[in-house]
Amino acid sequence: MKVTKTTLMASAIVAVAGAASAEEMTIVSWGGAYSKSQLKAYHEPYSEKTGVTILNDDSSAEAVAKLRAMNEAGNVTWDVVDVVAADAIRLCDEGLALEIDFDTQLAPAPDGTPASEDFGELLVSDCFIPQIVYSTTFGYRTDLVGDNPPTEICAIFDLEGYPGKRSLEKRPINNMEWALLCDGVAKDDVYDVLATPEGQDQALAKLDTIKDSVVWWSAGADTPQLLADGEVVMGSTYNGRLFSVIEEQKQPVAMLWDAQVFDLDGWIIPAGLSEERQQRALDYIMFATDTQRLADQAKWISYGPARASSAPLVGQHADLGIDMAPHMPTDPENAKNTFLYNYEFWADYRDDIDAKFQAWLAK
DSSP states (O other): OOOBOOGGGHHHHHHHHTOTTOOEEEEEOOOHHHHHHHIIIIIHHHHHHHOOEEEEEOOGGGHHHHHHHHHHHTOOOOSEEEEEHHHHHHHHHTTOBOOOOHHHHSOOOTTOOOHHHHHGGGOOSTTOEEEEEEEEEEEEETTSSTTOOOOSGGGGGOTTTSOSOEEEESSSTTHHHHHHHTTTOOGGGHHHHHTSHHHHHHHHHHHHTTGGGEEEEOSTTHHHHHHHTTSOSEEEEEHHHHHIIIIISOOSEEEEEEEEEEEEEEEEOBTTOOHHHHHHHHHHHHHHTSHHHHHHHTTTSOOEESSTTTGGGOOBOTTTOOBSGGGSTTSTTTTSSEEEOOHHHHHHHHHHHHHHHHHHHHO
C-alpha cells in the first residue's frame, strides 16, 4: 500500500514540518475531486489549527477488505476512513469500527441542536458519521448523442438508440438495481426481487445485453476521463465527479439525473487504535463534521452536506463563483425520480452477490 503526502498539503504542512512535536495521522478516502474537497474544507484547516500532518490514502474502495486484514494482523495503520454507509454498517457489525456517542463526540449545531437531531435519519449506524449525500448517476457526451439526448436511465441498455461504449462500475451495487428497473421491475419491488437467486439472475441477464459494450471502472475518476477522451458515450460515476468534468473542465458532457441512486458517505474510526490515536481521530472527527466544515465542503464539490444546519450555509463554488445549490443531487429539479439505496440490504447480501457478480464478469 503506497501512502503519500498530498502535494496540495504543502502549504499547511510547511508551518509545522520542523516542529518536533508534530504528529501524523492517516486518513483514507476516494481520491480525485472528492479528496480535494476534503483537503480544502477539513484537512488544511485542521493541520493549521493543530499541527497534525495528514497523510492521504486513496484506498476507500478496498476499505472493508483491508481493515479486515489489518485487524487479523493486529496492525491497524489507518486513523480515519471514509466509507459509504453500507460498508460502515458491515464494519460496525464485525467490530472493526468504533461506536460513536453522537451527542458527546460530535459538535452540536450552532443553535445548540444536538448532533443526533442535526444529522437525524442519516445516522444509519452507531459507527458512522455522515458527511455528504451524494448520488451515483450517469454522464453522457453531448456531441455523441445527436439530437436525442437521453432522459431516462434505460438509455444505458439501448444500444441501437445510443451506440458506443458505456462505463459501469465493476461491482453489483447500482448496476443490479438499474438492470431490474429496466427489465420491468417496479421501483418498490427491486430489493425484494434482488434478494432471490432468480432476481439476481434476472439482473445479470439484463446486464448481459450490454456486457460486450461496457468498460468496467474501479476508481471514481475513470468515467470522467473516459468521457473526456470520448471513449464512452455514457457512463456511471458520482455526481461530484461529473460536476468537475462539466463545470470545471468544460468538457462536452451533461448529466443524466434519472434514477440517480442516493447514498451517504462519511467517516468511521477503525477499532484497535491506541488510546492516543483514537483520541486524535475523535478530535479530527469533531472538527471535520461540524456545521461550518460540512457546508465548506460544498464550496468544492456538488455533494449535499449531511447536517440540516449546514444546508443554509451552502453558497458559491470557491473557484468558479457559481451557485452550488442547483448542482446538488437533492435539488428538486434533479431529484424528480431518485432511487433510494438500501443500506441494510447490501450490508446483508454484499459478499454473496459480489461473488456471483464477479463470476459473471469472468465468463
